[in-house]
Amino acid sequence: MSPAASPALVRTAPAEERAAHRDPNVLRWLGAYTSSMVGDSVYYIALSWAAVQEGTPAQAGLVMTASAVPRALLMLGGGVIADRFGPRRVVIGSDAVRCAAVLAVAALLFLASPGLWPLALLAVAFGTVDAVFVPAVGALPARVTHPGQLARVQGMRGLAIRFASVVGAPLGGFGVAAGGAAAAFGLAGLLIAASLPLLLSVRTRELTADDGATASGGTARADLMAGLRYIRRHRVLAPLMLAITLGDLGFVGPLNVGLTLLADERGWGASGMGWVLxxxxxxxxxxxLLLTVRGRLPHAGQVAGWSILAGSLAIGALAHAPTVAVAVGTALLVGLLAGLSGAMCGALLQTQADPAYLGRVTAVSSLASLGLSPLSMPLSAAAIGTWGTGPVFLVSAAVCGLGGVVALCVPALRRAELPR
Known part of the structure; x- marks a missing residue:
């Protein structure tokens, strides 16, 4: 069924001109997204605690990574599903399945001690549903607001992610302390469930007839290949995907496993690493917050390129910080630049892509971030063990910087602007 035919898609011409942070429709979407993300954070705390309690550390590690394989393998197909059925419908269905799965495991753990197998099944199920959920979530903002508000929406989405990371871990810990893993899973399920009524009340903009006609043309494979061809031939999206991939590959390793090893090497300890994070x-x-208040930034392509490039220099400098205080200041700069480049790249993806292909476009960019970039973590750890933190951080910074070079050297991307 074409997204244009969905009864949930309505015309909202007067509301389109409203600033996103004052638009009740956008705020309902934001509330649903925030609740779902907090639920995700609590879920991962519950899963890690339950896995450690039920098995060996190695088994717990396998459970924690079990969701990564189906998510990476099925992500592109998830983009096709988001485009065929509409992102709002797919997000609602995905959240409902995630909620049911988490609450079922919570009930099972409350009634018995079944071991690791339900946790492994839950992780695989979560990863499978994520493969559909992530592209749909990425495609949804363009349907709930005017194109000129997408930079502001990216800022609001970033605030939601930060809020979820700050609040989710303590909530998960509270759930575990209060009633064990079963209570924490139950809390996660309720938080995800809270997003459903908000999502049901969100109105989405109507696609044009031409957009709807191109959204589902034949088999799923044909739709996927059409999406990949669309990206490859697009003057802005093709180099933007390369810039995002290079930036993520150079960023994920140092700011995850690399930072832990750097703190250990310098004797900063866990508290020092916590301050840097x-x-x-x-x-x-x-x-x-700046993007939420400011909204549109001019010269989006140039801003993305220069912020990726400057961020890569800050990543390289982080390995040479002599004290924790300097490292915290450098990490602050990395966060500013990474947040700015990420928001600009996300807004450009939303505005440059034809709405009929937005799910597939989001799937490709998410695959780079969630599928390929995590591979840099074990490689970074092994390389640091051989050559030390300094050289590895510099190489990672160079890879990240290449993303900025691509953005600045491709004229179509460098000149890309966000709608007014």
Whole structure:
């Protein structure tokens, strides 16, 4: 069924001109997204705790990574589903399945001690549903607001992510302390469930007839290949995908496993590492707040390119910070620049892509971030063990910087602007 035929898609011409942070429709979407993300954070705390309690550390590690494989393998297909059935419908269905799965495991753990197998099944199910959920979530903002408000929406989405990361972990810990893994899973399920009535009340903009006609042309494979051809031939999206992939590959390793090893090498300890991560979070949150208030930024392509390039220099400098205080300041700068480049790239994806292909476009960009970039973490750890933090951080910074070079050297991307 074409998204244009969905009864949930309505014309909202007067509301389109309203600033996103004052639009009740956007705020309902934001509330649903925030509740779902907080639920995700609590879920991962519950899953890690339950896995450690039920098995060995190695088994717990396998359970925690079990969702990554189906998510990576099925992500592109999830983009096709989002485009065929409409992102709102897919997000609602995905959240309902995620909620039911988490609450079922909570009930099972409350009634018995079944071991690791239900946790492994839950992780695989979550990853499978995520493969559909992530592209649909990425495609939905363009349907709930005017194109000129998408930079502001990206800032609001960034604030929601920061809020979820800050609030989700303590809530998960509280759930575990109050009633064990079963209570934490139950809390996660209720938070995800809270997003459903809000999503049901969200109105989405109507696609044109031409957009709807191109949304589902034949078999799923044909739709997928059409989406990949569309990206490859697009003057802005093709180099933007390359810039995003290079930026993520150079960023994920140092700011995850690399930072842990750097803190250990310098004797900063867990508290020092926590302060550095807090610096990054404050920087990224500040940019999200700025975009939420400011809205559109001019010269989006140039801003994305220069911020990726400057962020890569900050990543390289982080490995040479002599004290925790300097490292915190450097991480703050990394967060500012990464948040700015991420928001600009996300807004450009939303506005440059034809709405009929937006689910597939989001799937490809998400695959780069969630499928390929995590591969850099074990590689970074192994390389640091051989050559130390300094050289590895510099190589990672160079890879990240290449993303900025691509953005600045391709004229169509460099000149890309966000709608007014």
């Amino acid at each position: 807090a610096g990054f979070g404050v920087g990224a949150g500040a940019v999200s």
